Amino acid sequence: MTQVAPAPPEALEDLKNSEAASMPHSPLNGSTPHDNSGDADARDAAAISDFENHVNPTMARLLKFMGFDSVEVAARGAIVVDSHGREFLDCLGGYGTMSVGHSHPRVVAAVKEQLDRMAFSSRVLFNEPQARLAKKLAEITPGDLQFAFFSNSGAEAAEAALKIARMSTGRTNLVSAIGSYHGKTLGALSVSGRDKYKTPFAPLLPGCVNVPYNDIAALEDAVDESVAALLLEPIQGEGGIIVPDDDYLRAARVLCDRHGALLVCDEVQTGLGRTGKMWGCDWPGVRPDLMLLAKALSGGCIPIGAVVGTARTWTIWDDNPLIHSSTFGGNPLACACALAALEVIEEEKLVESSQRQGEKLMARLRQTQSKYPGCVKEVRGRGLMLGFEFTHEDIGGLAIAALAQHNVLAAYSLNNPRVMRFEPPLNITDEQVEWAAGAFEKAVAQTAELVGEIDIEDAS
Ligand SMILES: Cc1ncc(COP(=O)(O)O)c(C=O)c1O
The missing domain is CATH 3.40.640.10 (Type I PLP-dependent aspartate aminotransferase-like (Major domain))
Structure with missing residues (x-):
């Protein structure tokens, strides 16, 4: 399980209300079964309530607090689809499990x-x-x-x-x-x-x-x-x-x-x-x-x-x-x-793909890091095991919520909440690398603006 650091509720609210980035075409666009009516809301509410009452109430509260309020219903490759048909790029991949992608x-x-x-x-x-x-x-x-x-x-x-x-x-x-x-x-x-x-x-x-x-x-x-x-x-x-x-x-x-x-x-x-x-x-x-x-x-x-x-x-x-x-x-x-x-x-030569796509993604993430050194202290890793160390762990909490607004799923490192990681499927496409990098840039930019407003102490 992944630790999600608390973030100021007003800051998260701002992120929720911000305009989500338009998503590039993904392989599941238009082809995924989902509820397109109020049924999806009812389905989400029932599942979340059952989870809260019978699985892990604290985790349920934490996920809702982070802005996650729907259930996943389908997945293929690097894409996860929720009950409303919204497609997410899975850069967490079950904590590094989905190397061949979902449902290969x-x-x-x-x-x-x-x-x-x-x-x-x-x-x-x-x-x-x-x-x-x-x-x-x-x-x-x-x-x-x-x-x-x-x-x-x-x-x-x-x-x-x-x-x-x-x-x-x-x-x-x-x-x-x-x-x-x-x-x-x-x-x-x-x-x-x-x-x-x-x-x-x-x-x-x-x-x-x-x-x-x-x-x-x-x-x-x-x-x-x-x-x-x-x-x-x-x-x-x-x-x-x-x-x-x-x-x-x-x-x-x-x-x-x-x-x-x-x-x-x-x-x-x-x-x-x-x-x-x-x-x-x-x-x-x-x-x-x-x-x-x-x-x-x-x-x-x-x-x-x-x-x-x-x-x-x-x-x-x-x-x-x-x-x-x-x-x-x-x-x-x-x-x-x-x-x-x-x-x-x-x-499918996924080891080579991990090396190649990892280098591309790392280079793009480092561009963002160099633009926002007050937010992102370091980008590091090898292949498609990439981590970004934030200057403060609450900044990471905000960035994860902002990434979700841009349809990218990511999480903390369990033993180091300042570090968020991307561990997407090893067969991630060029387009998806761009999607992840673009979302990261936007999420960090949004977070940097919020941090300026709410004055999170830089504990680096
Ligand atoms: C390096 C390492 N070892 C062991 C484990 C434990 O694996 P599991 O969650 O399948 O018990 C993990 C899980 O994240 C891990 O990253």
């Missing part, structure tokens, strides 16, 4: 085909899609990663990795970075790096240490013979799109080798082309012992997570093949979906 026809076809044949597994006979996916991951991941354990989410993949690390090293201590995000289950939370989300649930796992990110000296102090694993994101996503020096992961590799600890690369957000290379750890050319995957592996359709590991790490199941398991993990539907998503990524 090949992925949907593969899921339908598997669904018609066998929706789930007996869990006794061999599961062919799972075996094929594990082999495929062994082929496309760096180094000698060979085995895969499948889960249903990134957090569960992190949980499995912690147990694999403990079992294969016989150690319990874990090192990870401040600002990191590995999920919200208790184990994953223990190694995540923001106290705000950890303190209310203390005590968490003992023996976990968070060190400053991109700080080799801090790693040298923390990694020793007691450490089972060092977990690092190749680029911190929820930490605020923090790109470390290439030497950082290389030094982590050397330290882990020296002290017999496992290097775990959490590629849940960076993996599968998001950064303009297949894996985030390809930038420094580092080979981890364990790699975590989720998000884009789902093809934007069926949830799946995975931890992929070397033979040396894979001792946990030696004496008991069920010592760690998941009923739904590795189900044939999710695995068939992931296999199709991987084919799409390869055949």
Whole structure:
């Protein structure tokens, strides 16, 4: 879930009343089923009230406060359509999940085909899609990663990795970075790096240490013979799109080798082309012992997570093949979906597209940054994992609302509310890059004007 910083209500009201930018033609224009009468309002009201009364009242209030007051009804590629037929460019993409875009026809076809044949597994006979996916991951991941354990989410993949690390090293201590995000289950939370989300649930796992990110000296102090694993994101996503020096992961590799600890690369957000290379750890050319995957592996359709590991790490199941398991993990539907998503990524050259479109988008966003340095402190990232750091977190809140007025969906980084990110589908078109960049420029301009009026203190 994404944190949305509060913004002054009058400022948001101004944004709501401002004239929304005209939207370029999108692939779904005129072809999407939606209610074009008062029925849409009734539908929105019912869904929002049900959400408020039965899901998460605080989140419902926050979304309404930000100006989101309709339900999503359809999506294709980078476009999401609401109940009124309004089309949004999805630059959040399920927090970096929609790498192949919404409802990619090949992925949907593969899921339908598997669904018609066998929706789930007996869990006794061999599961062919799972075996094929594990082999495929062994082929496309760096180094000698060979085995895969499948889960249903990134957090569960992190949980499995912690147990694999403990079992294969016989150690319990874990090192990870401040600002990191590995999920919200208790184990994953223990190694995540923001106290705000950890303190209310203390005590968490003992023996976990968070060190400053991109700080080799801090790693040298923390990694020793007691450490089972060092977990690092190749680029911190929820930490605020923090790109470390290439030497950082290389030094982590050397330290882990020296002290017999496992290097775990959490590629849940960076993996599968998001950064303009297949894996985030390809930038420094580092080979981890364990790699975590989720998000884009789902093809934007069926949830799946995975931890992929070397033979040396894979001792946990030696004496008991069920010592760690998941009923739904590795189900044939999710695995068939992931296999199709991987084919799409390869055949449509989405890694290259991420690099190319990311460079274009970054250049345009930086033009806006240079025009409004009082609002936008920095634009950074790699490929289509782009973050903009605002000079004040309330400015980010205003900018997100303003972007929505221009039909672009975006959100904060969970552990760094000053940083908003764009993580659109990797097959985003040139026209959509322009749409995103143009909306960003208008949103920042509007926000800069408002900030001038309401005098938000520059806390940079
Ligand atoms: C790097 C990283 N690891 C793990 C997770 C947790 O994944 P999930 O939300 O599927 O549990 C996330 C989610 O944002 C993530 O960005």
